Amino acid sequence: MNYCSVNVIGLGNLLYGDEGFGVAALNSFRDSSSFPETVRCIDGGTQGIYLLDYIESCDAVIVFDALIPLDFERRVYVYRNDELPAFIHRKMSSHQMGFSELLGIARLHGKMPKEIVLIGVPPKELELNIGLSPEVSLLLPEAVREAQTIVQGWVSSPAATA
Amino acid sequence: MARKIVVDPIPRIEGHLRIEAKLNESNVIEDAYSSGTMWRGIEVILKGRDPRDAWAFTERICGVCTTVHALASVRCVEDALGIDIPVNARIIRNLMNATQVTQDHLVHFYHLHALDWVDVVSALKADPKQASAIAQSISSWPKSSVGYFKDLQQRLVGFVESGQLGIFSNGYWGHPAYKLPPEVNLIAVAHYLEALDFQKEIVKIHTIFGGKNPHPNYLVGGMACAIDPNSDTAINIERLSMIKKIIDDTTTFIDQVYIPDLIAIAGYYKGWLHGGGLGNYLSYGDFPETSLADFKTLLWPRGAILNKDLANVIDVDPRDASQVTEEVSHSWYTYSGGDGKGLHPWKGETNPSYTGPKPPFEHLDTDKKYSWLKTPRWKNNPMEVGPLARVLVAYAKGDPMIKETVGLVLSKLEVGPEALFSTLGRTAARGIECKQTAGFMRHYYDQLIANIKTGDYRTFNSDRWDPSSWPEECKGFGYTEAPRGSLGHWIQIKDKKIKEYQIVVPSTWNASPRDANGNSGAYESALKGTPMINPEQPLEILRTVHSFDPCLACASHLFDMNGKEITSVTIV
16 A cells, blocks of 8 residues: 555643653654654644644554553553544533544544544543653653554555656 | 532543533522542752743643743843843734634633534434525535535445544533534534534744744744845745745634634523633733733733622732732642741642542542642632633723624623623634634734844844843743633742742632632632533533633653543442
């Protein structure tokens, strides 16, 4: 598969320990990769609706994020396309908007990317603190490698370019 | 026996707003308690850091409110260090702020609030022909043909029939509190999708001036963007014309979609005038035409109103130790001088001390401490902040644009000004304000062009960038009117480092718990007296809480692989 535009998005809050996993993974991905300019890195923070454009405006998306439920075994998880929940739910504030809801809206708009992959790790510590826990830090390189392998496959198959 | 409805987010670790409402025999809310279930604690993280970096940390408090915290932060540091920013920087900040408010209000109305009034499932039954006729009768917006509504309806039916569609899951569809005919529901759903698509354009203005978005760059002393009409990399003619196009499109969307929808929807609900609440309103003001310290030039005026008395707008000074205070008699903190004694933020303390039940719990002991939010008060009064407060202060002060627009909306709805003191009034005020800030965007664009034409390209004042130019010790106050209300940052700097930093955010004003005198906060007060049709489906509570546009869940963002239900309702 060859995609013209790929967005790699890191989600999470840097102020709450492992909540910041997605952004930390994105930064590591950015520093250790040399992909063409068509691969964009986006520090999505805890943004909700503002990220819609980054999903709807490209061919393929990778998202790094911390995952729940917390009782998941602590390892790197990779979910693809239909494995990702997409729904619009009842909520108390517009700040409660998760990535699933963005996918729901993109689907209603008919603007889902051709491929979307979530790479996530269940957090260990979610306290007010800047920096990841040692347990989650250990998993970061693997998460980044997963993303690099996938993006490599997306941007470098010359047979698919026409 | 009185029953209690508890509306709480799931999962709990997300940390959010919890409402406990007591009902009487006839299902009318007798009393309500609002609790913030997560500690944010940014004040602690900032201690000892370089004041010039504070904005970048405060920008991370919240995903939706990034720019407003950055703005309040640079303003408080500049106030402390006595820095005047260049004219271009003032204009650009105002333009970015107007952009933020406009986009945020639009998103709030369609994305969060509309579904409190619009029944998506009812739209499936609409007659597209009639929907088209109604749409064309209320607006000249071109996307209104029979075919357009037919296509959309088929798409919706497809989604619902595909079954996998938890999309729009958990809505209270079919709830008897929904009053719109199917055709108006269909129009609103169409505009829901259009608005979410369109809002992506507005915020591109932040990318142009802030270098990137999300998390645009701010700078103590000005703005980090360079202006040069002839350069490829700076703010140039091409980028300025892009901005102009965005402003034109935004104005059209608000005039032709948002405002007509607001009036059409409100027309069916004008019999539901609950949710007024305190009747006390506060605005710090914003949009300085000169220096920020000269608050008489603010386009959004400063002032307070007590007991709905529009004849009397009271002067406000957030620097005055006796005016803005925070106490913690019902909050999970301790104060060294006593929890019930209000402290001005320059004397503020942040000592967390959780004494609530261990989660998961059934209910909070609301006689004791029950929230992570402190209790801000203005001259000991609980205050509402946000669009309704600002519109009322401007209205009471005789602002011509606000007087005219409020008058127009009231006359179209055939209601008097007293209707403003309600949930619907809050929702209408947000729309009125959105139209106003779209006008501000154009105003500041014109100002920027005029100033650039004089040959002034300056965006940064570096006079006090070097810490050696700073006093040993100083303090500052920075404010802005964020989309959801008055936001203040109070800083103390000592030995070139942050000694203390206190933030009082709009949702702390609105969602605050009781104070030491037993006075309710704005949400608590607004919910009282509201009749519930079906307590198992507390649509009426969501309506009123949503009308304030709460900001509480933003600190955290986890991808939930299982959960579909994010807000739980229990009756105990």
